[in-house]
Amino acid sequence: MSDESGGEFPVGMPRNYLRPCLLLLLAEGTSHGYELLEQVAALGLGRSDPGRVYRCLRAMDEDGLVHSVWTPSATGPARRTYALTDEGRDWLDALAGSLAEVSRALGGYQRRYKRLVKQDETAR
Amino acid sequence: MSDESGGEFPVGMPRNYLRPCLLLLLAEGTSHGYELLEQVAALGLGRSDPGRVYRCLRAMDEDGLVHSVWTPSATGPARRTYALTDEGRDWLDALAGSLAEVSRALGGYQRRYKRLVKQDETAR
DNA sequence: TCGTGTATGTGCACCATACACTTAGCCCGC
DNA sequence: GCGGGCTAAGTGTATGGTGCACATACACGA
Numbered sequence A, B: 001m002s003d004e005s006g007g008e009f010p011v012g013m014p015r016n017y018l019r020p021c022l023l024l025l026l027a028e029g030t031s032h033g034y035e036l037l038e039q040v041a042a043l044g045l046g047r048s049d050p051g052r053v054y055r056c057l058r059a060m061d062e063d064g065l066v067h068s069v070w071t072p073s074a075t076g077p078a079r080r081t082y083a084l085t086d087e088g089r090d091w092l093d094a095l096a097g098s099l100a101e102v103s104r105a106l107g108g109y110q111r112r113y114k115r116l117v118k119q120d121e122t123a124r
Numbered sequence C: 001t002c003g004t005g006t007a008t009g010t011g012c013a014c015c016a017t018a019c020a021c022t023t024a025g026c027c028c029g030c
Numbered sequence D: 001g002c003g004g005g006c007t008a009a010g011t012g013t014a015t016g017g018t019g020c021a022c023a024t025a026c027a028c029g030a
Helices: A018-028 A033-043 A050-063 A086-122 B018-028 B033-043 B050-063 B086-122
Strands: A066-071 A079-084 B066-071 B079-084
Touching (some): A018 A033, A018 A079, A018 B086, A033 A079, A050 A066, A079 A086, A086 B018, A086 B086, B018 B033, B018 B050, B050 B066, B050 B079, B079 B086
Antiparallel strands (some): B066 B079
16 A cells, blocks of 8 residues: 555556557657657656567567567667567557557456445445 | 357457356355356356366355355255355446456557548548 | 276476666756 | 666566366255
């Protein structure tokens, strides 16, 4: 309870949520790990660690959902730039559908919870 | 893609989703594991295995969120009947709040995804 | 007595996640 | 020129939830 010290969710985001997040961001535009790391925060992943993002990108690369190219940078070290493949785009659509199902289930939970709270109030 | 053979979500439900589910069901009424096992399916957990449910109930018992009593059954073996504690009720409220946050994040994702799809259509 | 349904559990391996740590290039100030 | 800070990309490892298989036991009917 009270959940001080950082505000971590007692329940986490959906399993593998990072994958659809990265696919969505890459569908919006080619990017590299370090930049994606900052952008995923806006999708509900607060301050997720670099290792997680880099490993996920690697795995999707091996799965053929994205492909990467080393690109030099004028302002720092070289970047591994990622772009979405056609298969990755298909996966994005599929994962977005799955997330919609999760969202629906969560909506059902909320309705049921609110009904319970209302019953408790009237019974009080 | 295509996801034959059972229809498992490519992305799963939130981590620890079973806990708020069981707490909600127990808030609606005292019950036992085998019955809860069937009821959680309605909350979005399709055919979750018994072991998971029993282990979760045990863990919550040790955490003091529920307490259990052995009750004989006329139609079969004895049941371990669970009831919600005050602390369990507090946790239910907290977890429901967390799930609401998750739900909000997922809503944001969906909006962003749909915007992308629309852009793709107009650009086609 | 053997199978079926109810009811509760354990064993184990896998995998995502969390957290800590490392490497390396570039630039700026001292 | 040298140290520190920022950018950028990783690796190592422990933990913990989950999936799947398996074990146990009671009741009841064929």
